[in-house]
Amino acid sequence: MSHHTSHTPFSSSPLAGVPVVLFEDPNVIVVDKPAGLLSQGELRGDPNLVDWLRERFGRPYVGLIHRLDRNTSGVMIVAKRTKAAQRLTEALQTGKICRTYLAWIQGNLTGPVRWQHWLLKDEKENLVKAVSAHHPRFAQAKEALLNAQPHSHGVWASEPVTLAEFVLETGRSHQIRVQSAAQGMPLLGDRKYGGRPDFPRPALHSWKLRFPHPISKEILEFEAPLPPEMQKPLKKS
Numbered sequence: 369m370s371h372h373t374s375h376t377p378f379s380s381s382p383l384a385g386v387p388v389v390l391f392e393d394p395n396v397i398v399v400d401k402p403a404g405l406l407s408q409g410e411l412r413g414d415p416n417l418v419d420w421l422r423e424r425f426g427r428p429y430v431g432l433i434h435r436l437d438r439n440t441s442g443v444m445i446v447a448k449r450t451k452a453a454q455r456l457t458e459a460l461q462t463g464k465i466c467r468t469y470l471a472w473i474q475g476n477l478t479g480p481v482r483w484q485h486w487l488l489k490d491e492k493e494n495l496v497k498a499v500s501a502h503h504p505r506f507a508q509a510k511e512a513l514l515n516a517q518p519h520s521h522g523v524w525a526s527e528p529v530t531l532a533e534f535v536l537e538t539g540r541s542h543q544i545r546v547q548s549a550a551q552g553m554p555l556l557g558d559r560k561y562g563g564r565p566d567f568p569r570p571a572l573h574s575w576k577l578r579f580p581h582p583i584s585k586e587i588l589e590f591e592a593p594l595p596p597e598m599q600k601p602l603k604k605s
Contacts, residue, residue, distance in 0.1 A: 387417060390443065390590045395452040395583050397421065398445050400592035403569050407435040407444070421446060433457055434467075434539065442469070442574025443592040447582070455582035460539070466578040469534040470519060470594065472556040472571035472601055473548050474564065477530040480517040483547050487512045487540050495560070496542040498550035512547055513537035522601035524556055525566060529601050533575070544572060556601065568597050 385402035392398070399417070401407070406416035421430045431453030433445055445465070447453035459465050485498040486509035499509050513536075520531040530553075534544050542561070548554055549561040557567030578589040 387420060388592075390592070391588070395449055396445060396447055396456070396581070398443060398577065398588075398590050401436055401441060401444050401574075403439045403441040403595065403597075406438050408432060417444070417446075431456070433460055433465075436574055437542070437570070437572075439569040440572045440574060441592070441595050441598070443577045443590050444574065445577055445579060452582040456579065459580055459582070463537075464580055466576075467536055467539075467574065468576040469536070469544055470573045470575045470598070471532055471534060471544055471548065472522070472524070472529050472567070472598070473532050473553040474524075474527065474529055474556060475553045476521065476528045477516065477518045477532050477553065480515065482513070482515050483551060485512050485547050485550050486510065487543070487546055489541055496540070496546045498546055510540055511538060512540045512543050514543065514547055520602060524601045525564065527564075529556055531602070545570060571598060571601075573598055 387399040387401050387405065390398045390400055401417055406414055408418040409416045418430045418432060422428055425448065431447030431450065433447060433453065433456045436442065436444055445456065447456050486506065487496050488499045488503070488505055488509045489496045499506055503509070515535045515537065516532045518530050519533045522529050522531060536543060545555050545558050545561050554561050554563035556571040557563055558570035559565045563570065573594055574592065576589065576591045578587060581588055
C-alpha cells in the first residue's frame, strides 16, 4: 500500500486549520487544536490531529490521552512515547490533569455552581442525555460532575449569554454540552443539544491544561487563547 501524504486539507479549509504547537519535548507535545479538525481519523479519511502528528514526528506512534470533539477548539496533550502515554493516562484517571474549558452558554449565569447529572450515551446516535433515577436504563448511566463560574457576559442576537469557565470532575462524552443543556443553558451554536443554530459551531474551547510532566514530574500549565469566533459575543451588540 503506497503512503501518500497531502498537506492541502490542513490549509485549504477555513475551519480545519493547522494545530499550533504550544510545547514539545521528546516525550510530549501540547497543541492548540482548531475547530473543525478531528482528534483522530474516521473512515472518511478526513484531516485529523493524529495523522498530522504522525507526519510531524515521522513515525506512526501517537499517544492520544484525551480527545476534543471535532468542533471544539483548544489545548490538548499528546504523548510521543508509550511510557509517557501510560503515565499521562494514569494522571488523567487519578485527577492529576486539570482541564479548564470556556463555553458560551445561553442565559445569565450569576455565580459559581456545581452540577451533578447522570448521563446515558447512545453510541449508535452519538447522543448523550441526562436521565433521572426513574429512567429504565438508569443503571447504565454514569455520574457527571463539573464546576462552572461566570468568566464574562455578552450578548448574542439580543439575548444574554455567559462565557462560563468549566472545570470537569469527571470526563464524560459531551459532558459540558449535555449538562449545560440539562440546566436550561445550552451552548451557543450547539444544535445537537438545543443551542441557538446561528452561531458557527458549539461555542466550546479547551482553555487551560495543567498536568505533571510524565518524566520530570514538573507541573506544566498551558493556555490556548479564545479563537476569533468565540470572541464575537463579547462585543455587546
